[in-house]
Amino acid sequence: MIQELKENYGHLFEATLLEEINQVGTFKEIPEGFVMIDIGNYLKSMPLLISGAIKILREDNDGDELLLYFLEKGDTCAMTLTCCLGETKSEIRAIAETDAKLIMIPIQKMEEWSAKYKSWRNFVFKSYHNRLNEMLETIDNIAFLKMDERLLKYLNEKARLTNDNIVHNTHQEIAYELHTSRVVISRLLKKLENLGKIELHRNFIIIKDI
Amino acid sequence: MIQELKENYGHLFEATLLEEINQVGTFKEIPEGFVMIDIGNYLKSMPLLISGAIKILREDNDGDELLLYFLEKGDTCAMTLTCCLGETKSEIRAIAETDAKLIMIPIQKMEEWSAKYKSWRNFVFKSYHNRLNEMLETIDNIAFLKMDERLLKYLNEKARLTNDNIVHNTHQEIAYELHTSRVVISRLLKKLENLGKIELHRNFIIIKDI
DNA sequence: GCCTCGCAGTAACATTAGTTACACTACAGG
DNA sequence: CCTGTAGTGTAACTAATGTTACTGCGAGGC
Numbered sequence: 001m002i003q004e005l006k007e008n009y010g011h012l013f014e015a016t017l018l019e020e021i022n023q024v025g026t027f028k029e030i031p032e033g034f035v036m037i038d039i040g041n042y043l044k045s046m047p048l049l050i051s052g053a054i055k056i057l058r059e060d061n062d063g064d065e066l067l068l069y070f071l072e073k074g075d076t077c078a079m080t081l082t083c084c085l086g087e088t089k090s091e092i093r094a095i096a097e098t099d100a101k102l103i104m105i106p107i108q109k110m111e112e113w114s115a116k117y118k119s120w121r122n123f124v125f126k127s128y129h130n131r132l133n134e135m136l137e138t139i140d141n142i143a144f145l146k147m148d149e150r151l152l153k154y155l156n157e158k159a160r161l162t163n164d165n166i167v168h169n170t171h172q173e174i175a176y177e178l179h180t181s182r183v184v185i186s187r188l189l190k191k192l193e194n195l196g197k198i199e200l201h202r203n204f205i206i207i208k209d210i
Numbered sequence: 211m212i213q214e215l216k217e218n219y220g221h222l223f224e225a226t227l228l229e230e231i232n233q234v235g236t237f238k239e240i241p242e243g244f245v246m247i248d249i250g251n252y253l254k255s256m257p258l259l260i261s262g263a264i265k266i267l268r269e270d271n272d273g274d275e276l277l278l279y280f281l282e283k284g285d286t287c288a289m290t291l292t293c294c295l296g297e298t299k300s301e302i303r304a305i306a307e308t309d310a311k312l313i314m315i316p317i318q319k320m321e322e323w324s325a326k327y328k329s330w331r332n333f334v335f336k337s338y339h340n341r342l343n344e345m346l347e348t349i350d351n352i353a354f355l356k357m358d359e360r361l362l363k364y365l366n367e368k369a370r371l372t373n374d375n376i377v378h379n380t381h382q383e384i385a386y387e388l389h390t391s392r393v394v395i396s397r398l399l400k401k402l403e404n405l406g407k408i409e410l411h412r413n414f415i416i417i418k419d420i
Numbered sequence: 421g422c423c424t425c426g427c428a429g430t431a432a433c434a435t436t437a438g439t440t441a442c443a444c445t446a447c448a449g450g
Numbered sequence: 451c452c453t454g455t456a457g458t459g460t461a462a463c464t465a466a467t468g469t470t471a472c473t474g475c476g477a478g479g480c
Contacts, residue, residue: 129292
């Protein structure tokens with residue numbers, strides 16, 4: 001593990017902390033689609049993401065979903081942080097968007113390292129900072145943009161994440177994540193295709209003007 | 211100052227920390243409507259709220275606003291925390307919703323106390339936690355609720371905050387905060403009045419079924 | 421008292437999004 | 451090769467929200 005840890009977090013943490021992480025952390029590989037955290041779960045460890053992408057979702061009372069944001073390499077889950085400390089249930093669902101590698105840290109270490117390592121504190125604060133900003137952007141998207149703009153952003157974000165201009169999703173899946181209906185998505189996608197921005201196929205979409 | 215500090219934060223912080231806060235903090239009273247932080251500001255101190263309420267707003271490119279959430283007694287501004295650490299500009303606007311009292315802490319103390327006092331770390335983490343949850347709730351409101359439900363929630367929240375079942379706002383002001391138009395708000399308010407939930411007057415609204 | 425201006429009520433219409441229904445097609449599995 | 455199913459395209463309609471335009475009211479300033 002130490003190799004991947006160093007590569008991704010070496011510039012953030014001092015050697016002694018890296019050593020501690022190496023000792024208590026567990027390396028994990030998870031497959032695309034794996035539900036890492038579900039709403040209502042209690043969390044016993046926090047993840048440091050090495051590679052891949054995790055999508056964070058919110059659910060309403062009717063079970064309808066909404067995509068909040070994605071986590072990438074070098075990120076951790078701020079929700080986990082708050083859950084661990086407050087010992088409250090998870091408010092969100094986390095699903096592997098792609099295959100992913102990560103290191104799980106037992107939560108007791110959170111507090112211990114926060115006292116001991118400045119770099120750890122900074123990392124935790126920075127994670128919160130990033131997450132708050134992503135939440136802000138999500139709010140901007142929902143509140144200020146129309147569905148067609150949100151859709152286009154969504155497609156571009158997906159393409160960026162997977163480093164691939166082909167988005168492998170059905171209209172139905174997209175509709176879930178944007179919290180709307182399949183028909184609406186099909187309609188808007190067709191409009192985007194007519195504008196020459198994308199190319200529609202069964203089960204995948206080619207993004208033409210990233 | 212020490213009196214109000216003790217009353218509001220005495221149970222959170224140990225005596226030595228309270229003493230430090232007392233030494234470096236500045237007591238401030240601000241009037242309703244005062245713009246404490248604006249978008250783009252750099253922040254040099256963080257506020258501990260003693261009394262009153264602060265509203266936190268987001269703005270889009272067209273200058274249209276959206277209410278994110280309110281801060282109350284015992285809260286601090288998580289955005290300030292992240293701004294201080296990252297030395298980035300503020301992404302939000304903070305306006306005193308009512309007259310308010312607060313203690314301003316120079317940001318250098320943030321890091322110092324985080325290393326020194328467990329209770330301070332917990333306070334900071336808990337603040338982040340609260341803010342993230344409030345952002346989540348805001349997202350829920352915008353994404354999952356219709357405008358009439360959002361409006362009702364807004365009115366009830368206002369009444370709760372000011373401890374008064376009369377909301378002193380024009381329709382236009384409400385429209386700004388919910389990011390819609392005055393006509394829409396007037397229409398929905400009239401509907402709520404017909405349902406017996408509120409009573410409309412010039413410049414204020416009486417909430418009847420809190 | 422009169423005038424002005426901000427506030428609120430409402431109609432009429434446009435746009436956006438959500439819903440229902442149905443047709444068509446590609447693909448997997450027998 | 452046939453068939454079932456999931457995915458997609460599209461029409462027709464409803465609901466929700468946004469926009470424009472106009473009216474009337476009430477309080478403060480002169």
